[in-house]
Amino acid sequence: MRQGARLVVVLPAVGEGGETGFETIFNHANDALAQMVQQGAVSAIEYKRMVVGHWARGRRELASPFARDGAFRGLAIEELEIAWLPDAAWLEYKQDGDYETLARKHALFYRATFVPTLALGLLESDAERRRAFSDRIEELMRPRTSGGPRLCRGSSRSLTSSRAYRGISRRERPSA
Helix, strand or coil: CCCCCEEEEEEEECCCCCCCCCHHHHHHHHHHHHHHHHHCCCCHHHHHHCCCCCCCECHHHHHHHHCCCCCECCEEEEEEEEEECCCHHHHHHHHHCCHHHHHHHHHHHHHHHCHHHHHHHCCCCCHHHHHHHHHHHHHHHHHHHCCCCCCCCCEEEEEEEECCCCCCCEEECCCC
C-alpha cells in the first residue's frame, strides 16, 4: 500500500448488544433443517456438518490490533462505524402489507446468501442434490417467515485505515 493510501474494509458485524439482525431468519433455517433431518432429506451427520463459518466482530474486536499504540503494521484506524443495512423486502412490505411476498423474499435471500455454504455439508453433493436441498429449505422457510412480519437487517462495520497515523476516531451512525 502506498503512503497516504486508504484501505476500506466492509464486513458483517455485531451491534453493541451482540445482535447481527439475522437471528430470526437463522432460527427459521435451523428449524427447517431439523425438519429435513426428520424427513430423511438430510442425514444427522450432514446436519452437523452444516455451518456458516463466519465470526461477526464488534467494534472492540476490530480495533483490538490497534489498541496498544494506535497502529498495527503501519496502519492506523481513521474511522470505525456501524451501519444497519436496510431490509428492502421489509420496506416493500411496509408499503403493500403482503406477507407472502415478504416471506418469499426472505427465504430467497437466505437461499442465495447462506444455502450454498450449508450445501457443502452434504455428503453426496451432485448438482441435482444441491438443487433439491436448496429448493426444500426455501420451501420450508416460507411458512415460518410468513407467520408474521419480521424485519431482517444485517449490520455492517466499515473500517477505514491509512498508512500514516491520524488517530482513532469512532462514530456510531443512527440505525436505519
